[in-house]
Amino acid sequence: MSFDSLGLSADILRAVAEQGYREPTPVQRQAIPVVLAGRDLLASAQTGTGKTAGFTLPLLQRLSTSPVAAKGRRPVRALILTPTRELAAQVGENVRDYSKYLNLRSLVVFGGVSINPQMMKLRGGVDILVATPGRLLDLVHQNAVDLSQVEILVLDEADRMLDMGFIHDIRRVLAKLPPKRQNLLFSATFSDEIKTLAEKLLHNPESVEVARRNTASEQVSQHVHLVDKKRKRELLSYLIGRDNWQQVLVFTRTKHGANHLAEQLGKDGITAAAIHGNKSQGARTRALADFKSGGIRVLVATDIAARGLDIEELPHVVNYELPNVPEDYVHRIGRTGRAAATGAALSLVCVDEHKLLRDIERLLKREIPRMAIAGYEPDPSIRAEPIQNGRQQPSRGRGAGNGQGRPQGDRRAAPRQHSGYAGDNARSRRPAAKKQGIA
Incomplete structure (x- = not known):
């Protein structure tokens, strides 16, 4: 199967080809048609399987083929939530690469850096917003972003967001979104907590699972x-x-x-x-x-x-x-x-x-x-x-007790924090690596 058979536009296929990719991965073959059909999706895919393109490509297709009729500042139509700055930067890089020939604007926002430049860019209007939960709520509280017209919500690395204590932030974000929207939840594992979140968030979702539960790559x-x-x-x-x-x-x-x-x-x-x-x-x-x-x-x-x-x-x-x-x-x-x-x-x-x-x-x-x-x-x-x-202090909860405290840049994060994980306190923006399997 090639990307040509998945129903993506010529402009998106051209951008994908320029990145050197020819054939979709299993998660992309399964997820892209579901997203294009407008269905909610619950997808489990281990790291390195190409899941990022599994949602970015059909998301770009849907937004580019149904432009907003109203004039004025572009509303945020797609929101992609990620747990860490590194992942946000990587997803944002992929969005930019694949939307190269589309009339769509995207922006990545995260903590640990000045909020003012992010607010300025939001004033210009963006179609796709990639964000970490804490910084997104900071922007919402300062009336710098309006989420009332979001059509597609993506929760990427949802299991890691729960591990890091972002569940309350996620709920606050959900309260700002319109009730009618498409929801895509991607997770490396299907824990009981993920299933509970999916039941509340997703409406009659399609399920995609391309790896056995909690397995390491066989490669x-x-x-x-x-x-x-x-x-x-x-x-x-x-x-x-x-x-x-x-x-x-x-x-x-x-x-x-x-x-x-x-x-x-x-x-x-x-x-x-x-x-x-x-x-x-x-x-x-x-x-x-x-x-x-x-x-x-x-x-x-x-x-x-x-x-x-x-x-x-x-x-x-x-x-x-x-x-x-x-x-x-x-x-x-x-x-x-x-x-x-x-x-x-x-x-x-x-x-x-x-x-x-x-x-x-x-x-x-x-x-x-x-x-x-x-x-x-x-x-x-x-x-x-x-x-x-x-x-190994059991009372601190799963993954807690690393002796490093919780994310300094996002005070809302609960203490269920993994060793060294900075959350919104991450300090560098990492360019996404290319040619390592699409996204």
């Missing part, structure tokens, strides 16, 4: 290396040097841990940089650009990079520390093996993390193969200790 080879906590950095440096890894995304639990590991790798002669919510806009932009261009070999990240970070043909992901939330493991390793590419994910697991590993394997419904390197076997005399920085 990613996964391995675990059991190693003492104090020898993880030594082992990582050894593997990078032995196998000549040139591009490695490494996940840590905390911002401090990311900074410390990047510094230590540098001392080992391995070029590295850290990226997380406390980094300035300039530092995050430079680190990501250097990583993509090959200027640095290792990018050390907290879970801010687990969603919305798209790096072309990333070959290696390393879990230097396992995430406290099993689903985050799936999102992390989903940074590699995207679209038609393959990748490798390695987890360095110390005795403290054995329970976290069991939880991940229970989610995956299989055991992750173990590997061993001579000289790096764990010391059997070392006893497990509680994981520090509050990551």
